[in-house]
Amino acid sequence: MIELQNVAYSYGGGELLSDISLKLAPGSFHFLTGPSGSGKSTFLKLCYMGLFATSGDVQVFGQDTRTMDRDDIARNRRRIGVVHQDCEFLDHLPLAENVALPLTVAGRDPSAEAENLIQLLTWVGLTRHKNALPPQLSGGERQRAALARALIMSPDIILADEPTGNIDWEMSLRLLTLLVELNKMGKTIVVATHDLTLIRTAKAQLNARVLRIKNRRLQLAGSDL
Numbered sequence: 001m002i003e004l005q006n007v008a009y010s011y012g013g014g015e016l017l018s019d020i021s022l023k024l025a026p027g028s029f030h031f032l033t034g035p036s037g038s039g040k041s042t043f044l045k046l047c048y049m050g051l052f053a054t055s056g057d058v059q060v061f062g063q064d065t066r067t068m069d070r071d072d073i074a075r076n077r078r079r080i081g082v083v084h085q086d087c088e089f090l091d092h093l094p095l096a097e098n099v100a101l102p103l104t105v106a107g108r109d110p111s112a113e114a115e116n117l118i119q120l121l122t123w124v125g126l127t128r129h130k131n132a133l134p135p136q137l138s139g140g141e142r143q144r145a146a147l148a149r150a151l152i153m154s155p156d157i158i159l160a161d162e163p164t165g166n167i168d169w170e171m172s173l174r175l176l177t178l179l180v181e182l183n184k185m186g187k188t189i190v191v192a193t194h195d196l197t198l199i200r201t202a203k204a205q206l207n208a209r210v211l212r213i214k215n216r217r218l219q220l221a222g223s224d225l
């Protein structure tokens with residue numbers, strides 16, 4: 001689904017990621033760890049074409065990202081749901097409209113897909129907050145709303161950047177349960193996190209691989225977690 005080969009990413013400050021090769025197989029679940037500033041968010045951006053590699057190959061859904069035009073990029077991005085580190089919402093719009101926003105952006109009519117929206121809100125446990133404004137929600141509710149928004153376009157891949165960064169353990173577990181369920185439905189998942197307890201808990205429930213960025217490179221973590 002996403003394949004990186006000898007990928008490097010540099011910016012003015014120097015090389016951040018180097019010699020990264022990885023294949024995200026359909027239905028796989030990966031965690032991505034590494035110290036703050038090691039390049040986790042950057043790696044996810046390379047996967048969803050928020051950034052482009054300085055060198056090396058990045059293939060997304062079988063297509064080389066260098067040969068994609070704007071329409072290709074937009075079309076492929078819709079197949080990737082992203083839960084951003086600090087989930088931003090439009091604060092003046094009710095939660096349900098925020099979750100449905102990607103449909104509007106893609107030129108679809110949200111009212112034609114109201115049933116799907118309600119199902120999604122039910123699944124993340126937010127139906128009773130559907131008319132609430134984002135600032136009225138708790139951290140855990142916002143994270144679940146961000147997950148629902150990432151899912152509204154029925155993506156094949158979910159990339160979550162520190163989704164449990166600002167929420168308590170109980171809410172983290174609830175979010176993890178949703179991600180595990182999605183994976184069992186066949187979605188390909190990558191979760192960037194430095195929460196090792198979360199990773200250990202997940203590994204007890206499913207076959208997840210743990211990647212770690214160390215010295216600009218991506219390693220497969222073993223039992224030394």
Ligand code: ADP
Pocket residue numbers: 011012013016034035036037038039040041042043
């Ligand atoms: P992580 O998510 O692991 O904390 P990031 O991917 O956010 O790491 O970024 C790693 C570091 O690289 C950060 O210190 C960030 O400021 C820096 N960085 C990444 N891309 C750029 C860029 N284009 N310009 C300036 N700094 C960048």
Ligand code: MG
Pocket residue numbers: 040041042085161162
């Ligand atoms: Mg980050």
